[in-house]
Every structure is written in structure tokens, then in C-alpha cells.
Amino acid sequence: MDVRRAGERYRGGDAAAGIESLHAFSFGPHYDPDNLRFGAVIACNEERLAPGAGFDEHPHSHTEIVTWVVEGELTHRDSTGHRSVVRPGDVQRLSAAGGVRHVERNDGDVRLVFVQMWLAPVQPGGDPCYEVVHGIADSTPYAVPEAGAMLHVRRLAPGERTAVPDGAFVYAHLVRGGVRLGEQELGPGDSARITDAKDLEAVGARTGAELLLWEMAG
CATH class of the missing domain: 2.60.120.10 (Jelly Rolls)
Known part of the structure; x- marks a missing residue:
């Protein structure tokens, strides 16, 4: 068992834009060749967005993106036409597959906190897909x-x-x-x-x- 403490995470984001990010793995400008992945997990980011803050439209491909909201509400839009609001207790998954673009924002009036985990697919390519499971029950895989x-x-x-x-x-x-x-x-x-x-x-x-x-x- 390899325990990694919260204080060891790489700090990113954009304070001026109301975004604070904490990365558990090598990510963006922080490159660590000894911390690229564990199993299928290639990112585990804690994101804190002030009201009105968010990530403008950006692309992803060949990545399974699973999001868990801790507090607040996450507004999601993507290039396949999906729009949704994700709340605490919901599991959101965006399968980027061969390529998709999306927007993530805090359109609420309180702070948004979420954990976003990226997983590498077994096989690249395919068509993107999206789903939200609202209020997932405890112990339900x-x-x-x-x-x-x-x-x-x-x-x-x-x-x-x-x-x-x-x-x-x-x-x-x-x-x-x-x-x-x-x-x-x-x-x-x-x-x-x-x-x-x-x-x-x-x-x-x-x-x-x-x-x-x-x-x-x-």
C-alpha cells in the first residue's frame, strides 16, 4: 500500500479565475515520470470552483472521465449535445473515445467542489458517450x-x-x-x-x- 497525502498533491488551477486544482498524478505543466498512472487511473483531480468560474470548452480523447461532486452543482455541456447539472451523490461519466469537447462550470451561487478521475481505456477510439447516475446508492458498484x-x-x-x-x-x-x-x-x-x-x-x-x-x- 502506497499512501499519498493531500498535502503532497501538485497545486494547479488559476486563482484569478476562481479555480483551484489539486492533482494526485503527473498533470499539465507538472511532469513526473514516476507518477504517470496506477492501474487504469491516470488522473485524480480535486477541483474547487468559485461561483461563475469554470473550464471553457476543451477537447478530450481516449479517456474515461468520471466525476464525483462533493458540494455545489456542476453544469456540464458537450459537443454531442448533452447538457446536465450534476449534484452530490451523482456519478457522471464522459467517455471521450475518439474525441469530444466539453464545458464544465459552476453556474450556482456557492462554491463547487468535485473530484474528477481519468482512466485509460483498454482500447482507444470508438464513439463518445455520456451518462449520469443520480443518487447512486451506497455499495452499488x-x-x-x-x-x-x-x-x-x-x-x-x-x-x-x-x-x-x-x-x-x-x-x-x-x-x-x-x-x-x-x-x-x-x-x-x-x-x-x-x-x-x-x-x-x-x-x-x-x-x-x-x-x-x-x-x-x-
Whole structure:
């Protein structure tokens, strides 16, 4: 298990435009050849957007983009004609495939915080697609077969235990609260990269926890 602390993230964004970004992997102007990916995950960005701030239309290709809103509302528009508002508890996925353009904005009047995770597809190309699962239930897995990955959302009460999926690669990101993962204590924004996970448990701290777990094939 390789634990990465929130304070170790690369800081990006544009403060003047109301955008603060925290990157867990090599990203944009910050190039780290030893931190390019883990399993299928190639980015895990924490984004904080002030009211009215956002990312203007920009392209993506050959990437599975999964977004988890922590607070506020995310307005999404893309070149395939989809428009939606994504709220806490929703899972949004944009499969960029052979190429797509999109806009992400905070059109609300309060701060928007979201976690966006990029996964590399097993095969490049294809047609882009988009979906939102509103109010995904706890412990309901969300499959991204294009990347050979499964997302598990865990909302743990204080002292509650949950099994970490066994797998060749498991990527854990703590959204809020505290959790004990094996022998490690994680706080908000911390992550863990677990290779050959087996018989591992996560336990909610006294504050409870909201935990995202990516289960990935080898």
C-alpha cells in the first residue's frame, strides 16, 4: 500500500479565475515520470470552483472521465449535445473515445467542489458517450468496462467496517471524514494505491467517512 497525502498533491488551477486544482498524478505543466498512472487511473483531480468560474470548452480523447461532486452543482455541456447539472451523490461519466469537447462550470451561487478521475481505456477510439447516475446508492458498484474498472462508493458511519475489493489494483480516495485502511489512517484528500489487495478492511473514524474505491484488473 502506497499512501499519498493531500498535502503532497501538485497545486494547479488559476486563482484569478476562481479555480483551484489539486492533482494526485503527473498533470499539465507538472511532469513526473514516476507518477504517470496506477492501474487504469491516470488522473485524480480535486477541483474547487468559485461561483461563475469554470473550464471553457476543451477537447478530450481516449479517456474515461468520471466525476464525483462533493458540494455545489456542476453544469456540464458537450459537443454531442448533452447538457446536465450534476449534484452530490451523482456519478457522471464522459467517455471521450475518439474525441469530444466539453464545458464544465459552476453556474450556482456557492462554491463547487468535485473530484474528477481519468482512466485509460483498454482500447482507444470508438464513439463518445455520456451518462449520469443520480443518487447512486451506497455499495452499488459502477462499472467502467472500457477501462476494466469498477467504482465502489462507501459511506461509513463511525466504526463501521467495509471490505476493500480484492484486486490486482485498488485506488482509494477519501472524500471526507477519516478512515483506517489496513494499518493506515487516512484524512480528507488522502489516497492509497494498493497492489494485489486481499482481505483488507476500511473502518470509518469517529467522524465517519466518504470513500471512493477503484477496483481494477491487472
